[in-house]
Amino acid sequence: MDARYKSREIERRSLDVDGLKRSFLEWLVYSVGKDARAATRRDWFHTVALAVRDRLVDRWMDTTRTYYQQDAKRVYYLSLEFLIGRLLTNSLANLGITDQCRQALDRIGLNLDDVVEAEPDAALGNGGLGRLAACFLDSMASEALPGYGYGIRYEFGLFEQRFEHGWQVEYPEQWLQFGNPWEFPRPEVLYPVQFYGRVEEFRDSVGERAYRWVDAERVLAMAYDTPVVGYGGDTINTLRLWSARATRDFNFGHFNDGAYMKAVEQKVLTENLSRVLYPNDATEGGKELRLKQEYFFTSASLQDILRRYLQHHSNFDSLPDKAAIQLNDTHPAIGIAELMRLLVDQHGVTWDKAWDITRATFSYTNHTLLPEALEAWPVRMMERVLPRHMQIIYEINAKFLNRSKARAAGDNGRLSRLSLIDERGDRRVRMGNLAFLGSHKVNGVSALHTELMKQTVFADFHAEFPERINNKTNGITPRRWLHQANQPLAALITSRIGNGWIKDLSQISALAEKADDLVFREEFRRAKRKNKKRLAAYIARQTGVDVQVDSLFDVQVKRMHEYKRQLLNILQAIALYNEMRDNPTVSWVPVTKIFAGKAAPSYHMAKLIIKLINDVAKVVNHDPSVHDNLKIVLLPNYNVTAAEIIMPAADLSEQISTAGMEASGTGNMKLALNGALTIGTLDGANVEIREHVGDDNIFIFGLTAEEVNDLRASGGFNPRDVIASNPSLKRALDMISTGVFSPDDPHRYHPILQALTDGGDHFLVTADFSDYCQAQQAAMDLYRDQEEWTRKAILNTANMGWFSSDRTIMEYATEIWDVHPVKPEHPAETET
Numbered sequence: 014m015d016a017r018y019k020s021r022e023i024e025r026r027s028l029d030v031d032g033l034k035r036s037f038l039e040w041l042v043y044s045v046g047k048d049a050r051a052a053t054r055r056d057w058f059h060t061v062a063l064a065v066r067d068r069l070v071d072r073w074m075d076t077t078r079t080y081y082q083q084d085a086k087r088v089y090y091l092s093l094e095f096l097i098g099r100l101l102t103n104s105l106a107n108l109g110i111t112d113q114c115r116q117a118l119d120r121i122g123l124n125l126d127d128v129v130e131a132e133p134d135a136a137l138g139n140g141g142l143g144r145l146a147a148c149f150l151d152s153m154a155s156e157a158l159p160g161y162g163y164g165i166r167y168e169f170g171l172f173e174q175r176f177e178h179g180w181q182v183e184y185p186e187q188w189l190q191f192g193n194p195w196e197f198p199r200p201e202v203l204y205p206v207q208f209y210g211r212v213e214e215f216r217d218s219v220g221e222r223a224y225r226w227v228d229a230e231r232v233l234a235m236a237y238d239t240p241v242v243g244y245g246g247d248t249i250n251t252l253r254l255w256s257a258r259a260t261r262d263f264n265f266g267h268f269n270d271g272a273y274m275k276a277v278e279q280k281v282l283t284e285n286l287s288r289v290l291y292p293n294d295a296t297e298g299g300k301e302l303r304l305k306q307e308y309f310f311t312s313a314s315l316q317d318i319l320r321r322y323l324q325h326h327s328n329f330d331s332l333p334d335k336a337a338i339q340l341n342d343t344h345p346a347i348g349i350a351e352l353m354r355l356l357v358d359q360h361g362v363t364w365d366k367a368w369d370i371t372r373a374t375f376s377y378t379n380h381t382l383l384p385e386a387l388e389a390w391p392v393r394m395m396e397r398v399l400p401r402h403m404q405i406i407y408e409i410n411a412k413f414l415n416r417s418k419a420r421a422a423g424d425n426g427r428l429s430r431l432s433l434i435d436e437r438g439d440r441r442v443r444m445g446n447l448a449f450l451g452s453h454k455v456n457g458v459s460a461l462h463t464e465l466m467k468q469t470v471f472a473d474f475h476a477e478f479p480e481r482i483n484n485k486t487n488g489i490t491p492r493r494w495l496h497q498a499n500q501p502l503a504a505l506i507t508s509r510i511g512n513g514w515i516k517d518l519s520q521i522s523a524l525a526e527k528a529d530d531l532v533f534r535e536e537f538r539r540a541k542r543k544n545k546k547r548l549a550a551y552i553a554r555q556t557g558v559d560v561q562v563d564s565l566f567d568v569q570v571k572r573m574h575e576y577k578r579q580l581l582n583i584l585q586a587i588a589l590y591n592e593m594r595d596n597p598t599v600s601w602v603p604v605t606k607i608f609a610g611k612a613a614p615s616y617h618m619a620k621l622i623i624k625l626i627n628d629v630a631k632v633v634n635h636d637p638s639v640h641d642n643l644k645i646v647l648l649p650n651y652n653v654t655a656a657e658i659i660m661p662a663a664d665l666s667e668q669i670s671t672a673g674m675e676a677s678g679t680g681n682m683k684l685a686l687n688g689a690l691t692i693g694t695l696d697g698a699n700v701e702i703r704e705h706v707g708d709d710n711i712f713i714f715g716l717t718a719e720e721v722n723d724l725r726a727s728g729g730f731n732p733r734d735v736i737a738s739n740p741s742l743k744r745a746l747d748m749i750s751t752g753v754f755s756p757d758d759p760h761r762y763h764p765i766l767q768a769l770t771d772g773g774d775h776f777l778v779t780a781d782f783s784d785y786c787q788a789q790q791a792a793m794d795l796y797r798d799q800e801e802w803t804r805k806a807i808l809n810t811a812n813m814g815w816f817s818s819d820r821t822i823m824e825y826a827t828e829i830w831d832v833h834p835v836k837p838e839h840p841a842e843t844e845t
């Protein structure tokens with residue numbers, strides 16, 4: 014090889030400061046096409062990202078090659094959402110070259126932190142479900158598991174949220190506008206995906222009845238690959254996202270008619286399929302485009318999985334030994350019918366065999382019990398969009414119900430509940446039932462949620478298949494959520510117990526003994542204070558509100574949803590505001606209430622709650638009579654990047670959902686790991702957080718899931734009685750209803766007041782109010798004693814090791830997937 018190329022090749026891998034610097038200067042000129050004097054911050058970001066990408070490509074290929082050569086069993090994580098966030102800091106940290114990169118940029122006169130800020134936040138998800146998928150990618154790569162993510166390359170991620178006169182307004186999020194340096198387009202990896210058309214019956218070569226799907230419309234799915242760097246940089250896995258492309262022949266038909274503009278129009282329409290992420294969190298959209306998106310990425314992924322499998326195998330018998338496919342919620346559940354179709358219609362496998370293979374290959378995670386979130390597609394829509402799949406679903410259903418009939422022994426209610434088709438009213442396909450039936454394992458995401466799954470949505474299926482439901486409590490990656498996001502605390506921890514915790518978070522328990530060490534406490538507080546200063550500056554920039562760094566940072570960040578009860582929090586804030594005004598001479602613990610979160614654009618009640626928080630904030634923040642002891646801020650456009658600033662700075666973590674309604678929560682884990690104390694109900698993973706951090710180090714309040722259930726069932730709950738007997742609640746509600754916070758429109762909040770009274774207060778805000786206020790009081794009292802508070806905060810951090818997504822992912826790997834770590838071989842490195 015030409016010596017010049019050889020040296021350049023080595024340079025591309027060089028991890029030292031000089032090599033990085035030279036790469037940066039070269040990339041800026043030759044790939045970004047800019048002179049150093051004219052380069053913008055964004056140019057530098059692209060430059061650095063491309064140079065860093067060079068350093069991982071060899072290892073990425075080594076990883077893929079090793080999996081291929083060993084014909085390792087792979088796990089495929091099918092998810093409609095991956096809430097990734099920025100990747101530069103993450104890649105640098107996982108490759109272990111953050112310091113070198115910082116120095117190399119220094120020498121060019123640049124600051125790494127500024128360069129990082131130019132990266133858009135990849136928001137291909139709504140909330141917890143999508144962020145969990147991103148944490149799982151990090152953990153699979155860090156645990157050397159052969160894991161692939163499959164999803165959609167949305168051109169527009171989750172909308173950008175702005176507040177205009179206090180109201181949420183949505184703007185398109187154009188994260189790809191300036192290109193994405195992390196992705197590799199694969200124009201040759203292209204699969205056809207069909208819609209509509211009809212099914213034709215025919216006799217196959219041996220005279221058996223067979224079916225083919227004809228006259229369908231075709232779309233192509235094109236792959237874009239993003240490397241997923243594991244901690245240490247040894248394993249680099251792949252996230253493959255599909256983008257819709259119109260087929261060429263499809264266009265040519267129109268060209269021949271001379272209808273050129275029409276052809277182009279059609280092309281745009283077809284490619285709209287992967288244009289935008291549905292902004293609904295835990296609610297079903299029910300729109301045809303959504304169904305098409307689900308089928309589009311699922312079909313392309315399955316075709317890709319089978320192609321990879323067939324490189325080593327000539328029949329499908331060992332598919333379940335080589336591939337585990339995880340359904341992230343029911344969004345890809347159509348994959349069960351699709352795999353049956355591919356096996357039976359395209360590869361000639363017999364029905365029974367195909368069904369065994371399918372069930373042994375798939376497993377399904379349920380992420381919510383909310384009835385409005387359980388996907389159920391109208392049969393009429395399915396028949397039109399996916400006619401062959403509808404037939405297959407009928408067939409699966411008929412065989413299943415036939416088998417169950419014997420055991421149902423006259424219990425027709427049970428059979429109709431087990432059915433894949435909801436026959437009540439407009440007939441619908443129950444995707445949860447399909448996912449359950451077509452999987453060998455079904456899991457919930459916290460201990461409580463899994464129990465409730467057995468008792469509620471899947472009670473009949475659980476009776477039928479008692480071995481199938483299992484629990485996998487969620488986790489979070491300690492790399493992003495502590496090592497990268499909270500550098501002051503990460504450095505402190507490493508200074509005392511070494512850096513083994515980054516890879517094995519259980520080691521963090523060694524901090525527990527430091528909780529009584531006064532010096533350590535002081536340093537812990539100093540780290541927190543540094544993070545709070547950073548957040549205070551961010552708040553000032555974003556909202557113009559100045560907050561006291563030494564006030565209690567009381568944080569509720571998550572999607573806006575009635576069941577998450579931001580309303581309970583803001584009502585307590587009003588009550589506290591009144592108390593402060595009534596008792597101006599008392600020395601109050603200063604409190605800063607920090608909210609952030611987006612509402613689904615069509616969720617009017619959630620948007621009204623946003624407006625209420627902003628209205629209350631305006632009044633409170635400008636009232637001199639509270640002497641700055643209370644500030645309320647609602648930060649706009651909550652996303653992963655904002656979370657990385659907020660989580661490390663929180664003192665108190667609000668996890669106050671109506672018990673039984675939050676499947677798990679993962680923000681609760683991020684906040685506790687970063688040393689916030691939780692104020693929460695016994696819901697989702699809060700239950701397990703309490704077990705780990707200890708009852709004394711958490712503020713638990715409110716009705717339990719069982720009490721909620723009983724109260725709702727009794728029908729005897731009357732919110733008006735509760736309000737009448739609680740003067741501070743009554744006063745807060747009266748202020749809202751008389752327009753104290755909305756003088757321009759006193760009736761603005763009528764729908765909220767209505768829901769809390771005549772509406773029956775479904776989320777039991779009034780029922781939990783008094784207990785919640787007491788817990789808040791306990792938190793404020795404790796905060797006065799900074800030593801005690803810090804001790805408990807340290808114990809939170811120290812006891813959160815179990816909530817690493819590494820633990821979660823290894824449980825999936827051993828108990829569901831039977832997938833094992835594979836160490837990549839790096840021949841290029843051993844050669845030189």
Ligand code: NBG
Nearest residue numbers: 141142295380381458676677678
């Ligand atoms: C969400 C739950 C959260 C949970 C995440 C991840 C959906 C459908 N569900 O409680 O609401 O933490 O999933 O499991 O978005």
